[in-house]
Amino acid sequence: MAVIADRCPGIQVTLVDLNAARIAAWNDPNLSRLPVYEPGLADVVGRCRGRNLHFTTEVDGAIASADMVFLSVNTPTKTRGLGAGQASDLRWIEASARQVAAQATGHTIVVEKSTLPVRTAETIKEILGASQALGTEGSKSFSVLSNPEFLAEGTAITDLENPDRVLIGGEDPDAINALAEIYGHWVNPERILRTNLWSSELSKLTANAFLAQRISSINAIAALCEATGADVKEVARAIGADSRLGSKFLSAGPGFGGSCFRKDILNLVYLCRHYGLEEAAHYWEQVVDFNSWQQQRIARLVVRKLFGTVSGKRLAVLGFAFKADTNDTRESPAIGICHDLLEEGAHLAIHDPKAAPQQIATDLACPPSSPGQGLAELGSWDVATDVREAVEGADAVIVLTEWSQFRRLDWNSLASRMRRPAWLFDVRAITDAEAARAAGLKVWRVGEG
Numbered sequence: 001m002a003v004i005a006d007r008c009p010g011i012q013v014t015l016v017d018l019n020a021a022r023i024a025a026w027n028d029p030n031l032s033r034l035p036v037y038e039p040g041l042a043d044v045v046g047r048c049r050g051r052n053l054h055f056t057t058e059v060d061g062a063i064a065s066a067d068m069v070f071l072s073v074n075t076p077t078k079t080r081g082l083g084a085g086q087a088s089d090l091r092w093i094e095a096s097a098r099q100v101a102a103q104a105t106g107h108t109i110v111v112e113k114s115t116l117p118v119r120t121a122e123t124i125k126e127i128l129g130a131s132q133a134l135g136t137e138g139s140k141s142f143s144v145l146s147n148p149e150f151l152a153e154g155t156a157i158t159d160l161e162n163p164d165r166v167l168i169g170g171e172d173p174d175a176i177n178a179l180a181e182i183y184g185h186w187v188n189p190e191r192i193l194r195t196n197l198w199s200s201e202l203s204k205l206t207a208n209a210f211l212a213q214r215i216s217s218i219n220a221i222a223a224l225c226e227a228t229g230a231d232v233k234e235v236a237r238a239i240g241a242d243s244r245l246g247s248k249f250l251s252a253g254p255g256f257g258g259s260c261f262r263k264d265i266l267n268l269v270y271l272c273r274h275y276g277l278e279e280a281a282h283y284w285e286q287v288v289d290f291n292s293w294q295q296q297r298i299a300r301l302v303v304r305k306l307f308g309t310v311s312g313k314r315l316a317v318l319g320f321a322f323k324a325d326t327n328d329t330r331e332s333p334a335i336g337i338c339h340d341l342l343e344e345g346a347h348l349a350i351h352d353p354k355a356a357p358q359q360i361a362t363d364l365a366c367p368p369s370s371p372g373q374g375l376a377e378l379g380s381w382d383v384a385t386d387v388r389e390a391v392e393g394a395d396a397v398i399v400l401t402e403w404s405q406f407r408r409l410d411w412n413s414l415a416s417r418m419r420r421p422a423w424l425f426d427v428r429a430i431t432d433a434e435a436a437r438a439a440g441l442k443v444w445r446v447g448e449g
Contacts, residue, residue, distance in 0.1 A: 001070070002044045003160040005053035007186045012052050014066070016059040026055040037327040037354050040157035063103040068178070070147075071096045071124075072113040077263050086270035088117050088263070097124045101131030104140055109175045112146045115260060117267055118202040121146055121169075143175035146197050148204035153258060154325035166192045169200020205264045205271075209284060212261040214249040216290045222252035222447030223297065232447025233429065252447040254298055254333035254400060254427045255291040257322030262288055262331050295333050298446075299340035302425055305444065306395055311345030314419075316390035319401020319428075320352040320360055327354035334400040335363045337427075342366075342379030349394065351384040353403055388417065396423040397441075402430050415439035 005013040017023050025035040027049075031042040045053065056062060063069060073092040078084045093114060100110055110128060112121060121144050128142040146169035151159035166183045170176045180192050195203070222232040232252045240247030256262070265288050272281035303310050322332035329335070338348055342364070350360060360383070361367050369380040384390035387406075391397055391414045399406055407430050415422060415436070424436045426445040433443045 002041065002048060002053060003157065004182060005048040005051075006044045007161075008182060009052055011182065012054070013048075014054045014056060014062045016056055016062045018057065018059065020057050023055050023057050037325075038153065038156050039325050044157060059099065060103045063100055063108075064105050066104070066108065067106075068109040068111060069100050069104070070111045070113045071100075075114045075116060075263075077266055083270050086266040086273075088267050090116070090120065090123070093120065094123065094127065097127040101128050101142075104131075104142070106139075107141045107143070109143045109145060109178060111179065112144070112201070113149060115148060115204050115208075115264055116146075116201055117271055118198050118205070120201060121197045143170065143172040144197070145170040145172075145175055145179055146200035147179060148200060150204070150207060153328055154323055161186065163187060163191060167195065167200050167203055168192065169195045169197045169203075171197060205268050208260050208264040209268050209287070211249055212256050212265055212291070213287050215253075215256045215261075216287045216294075218250050218252050219255060219294045219446075220290060223294075225447045225449050227449070229449030231449065252429060253402075254337060254446075255294040257330070257332040257334075258328065259330040262291070292336065295336040296340060298425075298427055299337050299344075301444070302341065302396065302398065302423075303344055305423055305425075305442070309344070310341060310395075312347070313395045314347045314349060314393050315341060316384070316387070316394040316397045317348050317350045318352075318387060318390065318397060318399045318406050319403055320350055320355040320363075321401050324402045324404065327356065327359075329355050329359050329363050332363070332401075333427075337398075337400060338364060338381070342381065345379050347379065348381035349384045349390040349392075350381055351387055351390040352401065353405065357383045387414065392417050394418050394422070396425060398425045398427065399431060400427050402428040406430060407432070411436045411439040411441065415441050 001013050001015055004011065015026070022035055025033065028034065031046050034042055034045065049055075071093060073096050075088045075090060075093060078087045078089045093116065097110070100108065110124060112124070125144050128144065132141055148167055150164065150167070166187055168176050168179050176194055180194070183192055218232065218236060221235060224230070225232040225235060236247070236250040236252070239245055240250050265284050269281045269285045272278070272284065302315070306313060317334065317338060320332060320334045321327060321329055322334070338350070341348060347369070357368065364381065368382040387409060395418070397414070409431060411432065420440070422441050424431065424433070424441045424443045426433065426443065429445045429447060433445055436443050
């Protein structure tokens with residue numbers, strides 16, 4: 001919405017939320033305190049906020065005055081009931097649709113932005129249609145579109161400003177053209193794809209499933225490389241040179257994270273089972289299962305290399321966000337790996353440039369250790385303000401997020417602060433392994449035999 005406001009100064013964009021604290025954070029004069037960290041976002045918000053980009057808790061009024069309403073609420077995986085563990089929880093989508101139905105005036109285009117199971121638009125249309133039927137003839141009407149987002153966290157602004165494609169699914173040509181006209185302010189018309197509603201909804205799930213599948217595939221090969229003496233980076237370079245495959249999403253690591261991949265694949269699994277496609281469901285389920293195995297494998301490897309135990313040992317964990325250039329920790333691979341190490345009794349000194357300590361505490365389901373608490377028999381953790389503090393007295397450094405600053409670490413200085421023998425476990429294969437070895441560290445890097 002910020003990019004739309006930036007590129008379309010003649011359009012008034014209003015973002016609404018029931019959470020007053022969140023809206024207050026978006027209105028904070030200090031742009032460095034925006035609730036979402038994304039490179040370039042603060043600049044865009046700074047240019048538009050107060051001009052044609054507004055943040056408010058006045059939901060009903062904003063809906064009533066809108067020509068177009070984007071539904072962008074959360075659709076988490078259900079934790080109980082029918083489809084628990086796989087199906088999407090659509091309560092917020094339904095609640096939003098009912099609120100739009102009640103408050104909208106005139107003709108309103110309702111756009112699905114949330115990632116949704118295929119045929120969710122049918123539910124939205126039914127809710128809106130019931131409201132339309134109850135109203136005075138001609139008082140309100142609706143068109144429903146699907147417009148899934150394909151941006152990636154960390155590069156979201158660039159992805160939005162120069163998208164591979166913009167996908168619009170719908171049945172009303174006028175509504176489709178109205179949304180296409182907005183994107184047409186800066187997107188080449190050839191990159192604006194039009195489909196039916198169901199194809200658009202399914203395309204988002206499929207795109208995320210295919211990307212996650214590539215990550216699990218290269219991590220499977222990384223494990224084989226470690227066992228055989230091959231180098232996964234060399235293998236990735238060789239297969240990435242094939243124009244049929246391409247070079248993206250071929251970096252071995254701790255597995256995929258973020259708010260979408262796991263949720264969307266499990267949703268796809270649920271849909272396949274719902275339609276009786278058990279073999280297809282099992283196929284996609286294996287992508288998620290392998291991702292969990294990769295994280296467990298890394299934690300077990302750390303324990304094995306450190307003489308079979310990490311109980312009472314200090315481990316420096318560099319990175320907790322699920323990827324670089326974001327403060328998002330949702331489904332971060334670091335959560336599972338740290339959980340396993342805490343179960344083994346390790347003390348973790350965690351440093352991430354953007355992940356908030358309170359969020360780390362929520363993800364690990366335990367508070368940080370108190371000052372002077374020392375190394376307990378049970379695992380514990382605390383936040384390190386920088387890398388030097390994290391490695392002080394540590395038996396190992398574990399690099400879990402590919403932040404650029406972790407590529408340029410002074411290993412001579414860091415190694416002198418560690419307890420010997422000391423290890424570097426580079427789960428992202430981004431550090432200068434030779435410099436670390438020259439500084440006296442033992443080094444393991446993912447995918448290297």
